[in-house]
Amino acid sequence: MKTSLSFISFVLIAMMFTSCAKSTEDNTSGGNTVDTSYQPSSAGSSWLYYTRDTIGTLTDSIQVTSTGRDTTLAGNTFKILNYDTTLQFQYHSGNQYKLRTSAYSFATTLGNISVSGVNIIHINNENDPVGTTWNFSFVDGGIISVSGFPVQTRAIGKVLYTGISDVENGVTYNKVFVSHIDFQAILPSFPPTTTYSNVQGMDIYTAKGVGIIKIITYDQNGLKSTIQSLKRYTIK
Secondary structure, three states: OHHHHHHHHHHHHHHHHHHHHHHHOOOOOOOOOOOOOOOOOOOOOEEEEEEEOOOOOEEEEEEEEEEEEEEEEOOEEEEEEEEOOEEEEEEEEOOEEEEEEOOEEEEEOOEEEEEOOOEEEEEOOOOOOOOOEEEEOOOOOOEEEEOOEEEEEEEEEEEEEEEEEEEEOOEEEEEEEEEEEEEEEOOOOOOOOOOOEEEEEEEEEEEOOOEEEEEEEEOOOOOEEEEEEEEEEEOO
């Protein structure tokens, strides 16, 4: 009888330990995740980002949460995310990853250029080697209005690093893919030109099983303007 009770007690303790271990493994910073892609988006997953200026002063914090719901935009199926007080959309098919915002503004020497949304292919193919480039349209139709003039636009992506480690807010992330994006437009000028000029740039750091861990934004002149980095996350 003692042997049976001891065995049952051991089993109960083991079950309790296993249950506790699973409940505490909430896939927060450093935890294991079920979705090992560069852009997990299961319902309830969340990411908290800190935004700092170029001297490191904290200027804002942004909470992003996946609704798990789908929507079709420009012919692609995106996951809907609550992005602070607005929306963000994520697309993943095969080895390609995209972001889409519900609104965006570029600060230029001609004033702010506001668009209803911006598309970003931050990983065109996760197997691309360093130095690979790709072109895409960052606004639907490729045309924006600048000072009342229709302006042609384009975006150019480039792979900067693959498979590296990166530390953000004290947490080390591995298998990080880093791309640089240049948003360009043929700005109105006299005499008229057909040359594209940068209106903004971004470095986007993405970690497998986590998502975007950092975005460095550059102004029209190529100078850093903001750094948005991941503080903590939960993958459901």
